[in-house]
Amino acid sequence: MARTPLTPPHAIFLFLFLLRHSSAQPELQALLKFKASITNSAAALSNWNPPIPPCTGSKANWIGLLCENGAVAALYLQRLGLEGAIDVAALAQLPNLKILSFFGNRFAGPLPNLALLRNVRAVTLSNNKMSGAIPANAFLGMTALVKLDLDDNVFSGKIPASLAGLPTLLELMLQNNMFQGGLPPFQEGKLMNFSVANNDLSGEIPPSLSHLEASAFLGWLVTFFSNLFYFLTIGKYTTGNKDLCGDPLQRCPNFRLSIGTIVMMLLVVAAVLVVLVVVIVILCRRRATPRQNHDEIANAAVLVSHSAADPVSDPERGEHPATATADQPNVRMTFLREDRDVFDMMDLLKASAEILGSGLFGSTYKAALSERQIVVVKRYRHMGNVSRQDFNEHMRRLGRLSHANVVPLVAFYYRRDEKLLVYDYINKTSLAAVLHGNRSRAGRKVLHWPARLGIIKGIARGLLYLHNDLPSLTAAHGHLKSSNVILDSEQTPLLTDYGLVPIVNQEHAEQHMISYKSPEYKHTGRITKKTDVWSLGILILEILTGRFPADFLKPKKDAPDADAATWVESVAKDEPDVFDADMAAESECEAEMMKLLRIGFVCCKAEVEERPDIKEAVQQIEEVKDRQTVSI
CATH class of the missing domain: 1.10.510.10 (Transferase(Phosphotransferase) domain 1)
Structure with a gap:
């Protein structure tokens, strides 16, 4: 039978179809190359298979992706038990990739070459089994990096000096490793969330970090149970940076402690540990919220310092819910004013941002969504005792306020451990x-x-x-x-x-x-x-x-x-x-x-x-x- 020739409309449709899918081919091939580097990816990444493309517009078709305009913006592959090598060279072929979160997997070996990811803003590799020293220049050129989370691994050697030169770095979590030596001279007032607790660091704390709390540097006694659990599961314990000194810790001594003084200190510590053992059972029962939730909060904070938010529905105010898939982080923001332009997560992700200050209640950020829409985002951490219902009701009460001498509240975000309030920006x-x-x-x-x-x-x-x-x-x-x-x-x-x-x-x-x-x-x-x-x-x-x-x-x-x-x-x-x-x-x-x-x-x-x-x-x-x- 003779084949029926394609009519012009059919030909046009086929051409557009092929053109659309050929434009997604580089990202598809990059993701498949990355999948091939994971030794146990068959089950965890089972739907990472063509011909279905990774993204259709802003909808993710593959597990663990966050998409924007048909491109991959974030990878959330958390608690999947992934092993093998992380092919950073393949991920570098994703030009719109902003967030990389591999929390709670089983990746081992040295830190991959993250410097290839020049545009990434947040990297989370905590709770893996990575080890070894990190080169001093490992983060050179990562000028967009806002958050780096490497805690609960087995990294050793010195903290990379290149971290101190990153202009946008706001959050650095390196606790529960085996880092040694001194702390790099970070820029004054830059780091808002920071922890090197439970390492083996020594020397004087730089003045640029003296505004932080002591728990950011020590934390061994405070986290005794978590350290014991860490020893039982990872096979090591940490020494709590016993040789660090300077604000906010004790003043650096000009002399060495005598053997007798050291013995007395050890006896006191031993006595305290005996008391703490008594409360281990209580601590077990009152374990904190799973770390995955914390990781979503931290990523939300990165997106809000370059902030992220999804509107949540409120029929009484005519608000509409943002769509969210099971693979996307649950970051929802409620808007209180109908006379403001509603923005979503990706708008804030793309916004230029700067930190305005940090106080006793939290940090304040300025996010420029456009030339005519600039907002201030305040991040609070000391409101965990109020229920969601009570908090929402109180925020709606504040959202109705309107006066020439009161800064209006535009939107808010609720999570038990963290609250975000969004206000109009005033050049002030x-x-x-x-x-x-x-x-x-x-x-x-x-x-x-x-x-x-x-x-x-x-x-x-x-x-x-x-x-x-x-x-x-x-x-x-x-x-x-x-x-x-x-x-x-x-x-x-x-x-x-x-x-x-x-x-x-x-x-x-x-x-x-x-x-x-x-x-x-x-x-x-x-x-x-x-x-x-x-x-x-x-x-x-x-x-x-x-x-x-x-x-x-x-x-x-x-x-x-x-x-x-x-x-x-x-x-x-x-x-x-x-x-x-x-x-x-x-x-x-x-x-x-x-x-x-x-x-x-x-x-x-x-x-x-x-x-x-x-x-x-x-x-x-x-x-x-x-x-x-x-x-x-």
């Missing part, structure tokens, strides 16, 4: 930086009396709004201080970190939140509706005097005897020569300045009954006149 600087920054710096902002009065009035109006719209909260702000007030280009003050009291873990709130520094909490163990008024009074005195109340705002362990009343008394003692030197030339306004100063003193009264309520305080502040009114 903090009030604390303006008041207490380097006064010798050329071009610094100088706040004269009218500007300071306007800032105080704006803060008071925002605080009154929070009290009116959040009447169920004892302290509607709860954490009012100069670093939580930002100034836009017009010097309009905006309040941040408000409404956190109900969702912050109580022990962390008591240690760090401003409301818990108040006289009433010190004497009665309670905060009241007027606690925010006390915080406002402290802030008024700080703005007028330029003095930072550093001592009593520190965590209690750093300043256990510090007292707010002592600071207020020191301010009152210098009256009337108490005002900031930047206002020295404005003596014609001194009467109004003194009026506002005394309002601040009244708001700071130790006895709650002697303070005005928030409405009275705001009314008194509104009656203070600025320079222009006084001069008429």
Whole structure:
């Protein structure tokens, strides 16, 4: 029988079909080459087979892939028991690959040549059996790397010096290995998540790492059970970096310890270990959430520092769920405002980002999604005691707030161990930086009396709004201080970190939140509706005097005897020569300045009954006149 010739429409269709699938051939071949390097890939990667392509648009057809526009953006091959070599050369042929996560497999041998993956932002190889020394230049050129997780392996030798030169590295987890020698000189303030606990490091901790907690360097006693389990499963234990010194650990000694001192220390450690053995059973029963969940959180953090989020549905607000497959990380974000452009995980993955700062509550990032859409992402770690339902309800309450002196909350993300809040980005600087920054710096902002009065009035109006719209909260702000007030280009003050009291873990709130520094909490163990008024009074005195109340705002362990009343008394003692030197030339306004100063003193009264309520305080502040009114 004669073959029927193809009609032009058939020919066009066949041409487009072949063209579409030929464009995916390089990635398909690269993935098959990588699969061939895995010795037991047949079962774990059973659906990695042509003719089905790895990706169809943003849908992953093969297990463990995250796709974007028909290209592979991430590999999540976790807890699959994979063995063999990791063919990095094959993975380097995936030009859009951003995340590589092989947590919890059985890869052994030396670290593969990750430097071939120049565009990768996150690498997770923790809980494998890799070993040996890592070359000093192993990470040279990985300028996009944000997160590197190599913990729970058997790596030895020195920590690679090339890690210290990576410009975007924010998270470095090297704990539970056998690294030796000193720590490289990392860049100041760059690393936000960092751990080298349970290695065999020595020498002085570089000043650039002194802001981290001691557990980032030691952790042996704290993680006794996990170390014992590690010894039983891997066949080794770690020594806890016993020869590291310097902040935040003990001061580096100028002499060697005597044998007697060492023996005494060993006896004390042995006694502590005996006590800890008693609680092993309890620790077994209260094991943390499986590491896979933690790994997804960490990857979410990378995508949020270049942040990742999927909208989650909320029928009451007309929100729509993002699609997610079983092979994609469960990272969902709830949007609270209908007047904002909704973005998804891949939008944030592609966004340019920078870290704005890190405080006692977590880290803050700026993510530029486009020229007209820039957001701020705040990452909190001390809200684990609040349920998902309570957290969601409270966030929706905060999401309804709208005021000229309050930074609006746009979206949020919930996981038990980590919370992310997304705010509009405001080209800004903090009030604390303006008041207490380097006064010798050329071009610094100088706040004269009218500007300071306007800032105080704006803060008071925002605080009154929070009290009116959040009447169920004892302290509607709860954490009012100069670093939580930002100034836009017009010097309009905006309040941040408000409404956190109900969702912050109580022990962390008591240690760090401003409301818990108040006289009433010190004497009665309670905060009241007027606690925010006390915080406002402290802030008024700080703005007028330029003095930072550093001592009593520190965590209690750093300043256990510090007292707010002592600071207020020191301010009152210098009256009337108490005002900031930047206002020295404005003596014609001194009467109004003194009026506002005394309002601040009244708001700071130790006895709650002697303070005005928030409405009275705001009314008194509104009656203070600025320079222009006084001069008429």
